[in-house]
Amino acid sequence: MSLSCLPEGLSASPPQFHPELRGLLARVASYDAKADPALIDDAYGVAEQAHAAQKRDNGEPYITHPLAVANILAGYKLDAASIITALLHDTVEDTSVSLADLQKRFGPEIAGLVDGVTKLTRLELQSDRTKQAENFRKLVLAMSKDIRVLIVKLADRLHNMRTIGAISAAHKRQRIARETMEIYAPLAERIGMEAVKTELQTRSFAEIDPEAYETIQARLNFLRGQGADVIEEVRRELTNVCQEAGVSVVEIAGREKSPYSIWQKMQRRNVAFEQLSDIMAFRIIVPSRADCYVALGAIHAAYPVIAGRFKDYISTPKTNGYQSLHTGVTLRQPRNQKIEIQIRTPEMQAVAEAGVAAHWLYKQSDASAGDVQKFRWVQDLLEILENSAPDEFLENTKLELYQDQVFCFTPKGQLIQLPRGATSVDFAYAVHSQIGDTCVGARINGRLMPLRYELQNGDQVEILTARGGTPSPAWERFVTTGKARARIRRFLAQQMRDAHRDAGKSILAKAFRQEGVDGSEKVLEPVLKALKQASVDDLYVAVATGIIGAKDVINAAYPELRAPRAPRMLPAFMGGALTARSPRSSGAKADYGMPITGIVAGMDVHYAGCCHPLPGDKIVGIVTTGKGVTVHAKDCATLETFAATPERFIDIDWDTASIAKMDPKTQKFTGRISVIANNGPNALASLTNAVAKQDGAIANLKVVNRQQDFFETLVDVEVRDARHLNQVIAGLRGTSGIAQVERERA
Incomplete structure (x- = not known):
């Protein structure tokens, strides 16, 4: 459908706005006097006509979705271009409206935003991760040019999660929820949109693990009934403490932590819900930065402080601009209950709730693509994009997004923020990629420590480098940041390719020599197309890895040397007896007595020395001709080397019934x-x-x-x-x- 075919009343200034837009237009007008209501109405008309024949899963007209997304953005006081983008964001993907149509009608800015937000493919998280990685790749590129693309995308996902119950297929709901939890919630956290992050996590958690969600909700409801007045009593108590210290309180609000944050804490501490004592949090809003510290001192003087819970994000803000003081205290007797307290100013609160949307970056005349440069994490994602293979990009970016942080310093005092669990190697790559590549050691607080040492808050880290130093393969096992992992894998992949190229060249040289013919590159180049190789180096690598045999290369270069060959007989077990569909037998035992199901009786079974699988680990078998089956843990890094030969993988599992019958004294x-x-x-x-x-x-x-x-x-x-x-x-x-x-x- 071309926009020129739309009714004439939608092409210029309509005489009367669509009644469905009254609320939205009023909200936009309340904070942006420059917004053009006629243009917003025009965009709504385009979207309404384009989606006229479409329905949502709940049976509502499809236009209700882009209108809801626009209203979410208006709640965060987004500019008119973002509101219009929200109304049009699905037209290019789901209708016959083209990007050129939108550019002609609404200009290049809005067309560019719609292009960035457009869902380019229907994602299948489980069945086609390459598609998802490619889609996320394009989202990263788009948001690196204009952060509004990400904000609109988050609002789109938020409304989809609010209406996810209308989707009848459980597997589809699970896929969307997992993708939301793994990608969009961390992205919302990264740009400081805390309320969006919390809602996305809560709704995703309810879909991914409904039993755990319902259990925690039931427990919260019970506690709410037991102590309905506790929050109000504590709020009054904190107000009195601050006022006695001379601090004028703007607001004190108490809340329960979200079900997902409670679940995370239970998993991290390995405790039951009943053992958690700090499920309540209180936010104290005071007029000024100085008042924050006065209020903190008064609270620490009034209550016992919980060790290790104090964090000063005012003097050292998070990368997303978040500022606040965090502390944990124990209430006075008889409650003796632990609570979390956050202290901040109204301006800090606005940033905490709305994040980058509170800064109005996109409204200033000088705010363009350069503004996003201040978001270091976006640049890190772009560097991962450059260094990662397509199938690794999604994994590495997920590592970069999760941000339970530690704050460390260079010897010159530069603050480096890293995810918890980060090591000296992660620190080195965070400072500069070249420093990471040439890192050979680290001094932590003046003491020489292993590169795999996990950094703690406040550590001063000095990275030792050496000329000619290179990344070690062992680093990949303990780094936590996506940037570090992408650089290490890129180096190792190039190193392996160089080795394969040299080996393949040697193999071919020997084979041509034995045939008594010329095997130079001049001979190889004409047969590259027939062998489906892009370059001679690619051919060498293919020969070294067994994809192409040396004899096949000789026959392609010298067809006259081709001789008929007798058909090669495969061993019986390679004909399909060891595939995932093979008959299972629990008779095969491991070399030290571990029973395994899914292996044909009589096959040799060996256990990989790289990952040392144990009962309780998820396992997979790898078939090797002449050696039987090697059992690996499913998360073993070595399995990547077999990715090109999926036929060697077999589906196996522990024989738990046999293990249960073993004598505990001999079960070693x-x-x-x-x-x-x-x-x-x-x-x-x-x-x-x-x-x-x-x-x-x-x-x-x-x-x-x-x-x-x-x-x-x-x-x-x-x-x-x-x-x-x-x-x-x-x-x-x-x-x-x-x-x-x-x-x-x-």
Whole structure:
């Protein structure tokens, strides 16, 4: 449908606005006197006619969706261009309206925004992650040019989540909820739209794990009935404390934490709901920045402070501009209840709720693509985009989005914000990619520490570099930021390609020599098209990796040497007996007695030394001719090397019934852990005693790195299953002198 075909009344200034727009136009006019209501009405008319034949899943006319998105944006006081974009955002994707039509009618700015927001493909999170990665790739590029693209997209997703119950297919609701939780909620947090993030998480959580959501909601409802007046009593108490300190309070509001944030805390601390004591949070709004600190001092003087809960985001704001003081205190007797308190000014509150939308970046005459440069994380996403393969991009960007942060400093005092769990290598790449590539060591607070050491709030980090230094393959196992992982993988992929190129070149040279013919690049270049290779280097790599045989290259270059070959007989088990659909037999046992289902009886079974799978881990089998089946954990990094040969994967699982019948005294499986400990005289004794206290037995111990202040060791521990190994790890983490413990996966 061309816009020129629309009714004449929608082409210029309509004599009367659509009645459905009255509320929206009034809201926009209340904060933006420059907004053109006729243009907004025109956009609504275009969208209404374009979507006239379409219905939503709940049976409503489709136009109700873009109108709802526009109203959400008006609530955040977005400019008229964003409101118009919201009304038109689905026209290019879902109707015959073209981008050229919109540009002619509404101008290049709005057409560009619609193009950025348009959903380019129907995403299938489970079945086609490459499509999703490509769509997110385009979203990153679009929002790097104009952050409004992301804000409109978030409003679009928010309304879709509010109406997700109308979708009858449960698997579709789950897919949308997972995508929302993994991508859009973290993006909302990154631009400071806290209210949007919380609602997206809550609605997604209700779809992804309805049982857990309902359980937490029921418990909250019970507590709400038990102490309906608690929030009001605490609010009055905090008001009195502030007023006695001479602080004029603008507002004090109490609230329960969201079900998803409670669930996260339960998972992080590994505790039941009943063990959580700080499910209530109070926000204190005071007139000025100075009043924030006065109020903080008064509260700390009035209540016992919970250690480790104080955070000053006023002096060191988050990357999204968020500022506030956070602390945790215990209420006076008889309540003795722990609460979280946030203290901020009205301006800080506006940013906390609306994030970047509160700054009106897009309304200023000098605000254009350059404004987004201040968002460092957007630039990090662009760098990941440059360094990642398409199938890795989504994974790496997810790593970059999750932001439970730690704040560290360079020796010169520069603040570097990283996700919790980040290491010195992540820090090095955050400072500069070149520093990360050439990193060889790190001093944390003046002490030499391993590169895998997890950074803590306030650490001063000095990165040691060396000329010619290169990323280590081991780094990929412990880095947490997407930027670091993308750079490391890019380097390793290039390194592997170079090795394959050299190996393939050598293989072909030898094969041509044995045939007594010329094998130079002049001979190879004419046959590249027939062999479906883009370059000679690609051909070398294909030969080295077994995709193309050397004989096939010779036959393509010298057809006269081609000779008939007898058909090659495949081993019986390669003909399909070991696929996911093969008959299962639980008779196959592992080399140390682990029963496995899904393997044909009589096959050799070996357990991968790279990931040390244990009962409780999700596992997969890899078939190797002449060696049988190797069992890997499903999250083993080594599996990536078999991605090009999916026929080698088989579906296997633990035979839990057989394991349950085993004698607990003889049920011993080996797991591997990495331990970093202080280099003291009793360090090894403390380590072994801690393992023994958890009923584990050390089968092997190897010190892999020893320095003056610490040593790093790999420990093979005999345990019953993965849960038992986690108990051993927890016991070690609570032992004095042990700095870090983690399961070794490679």
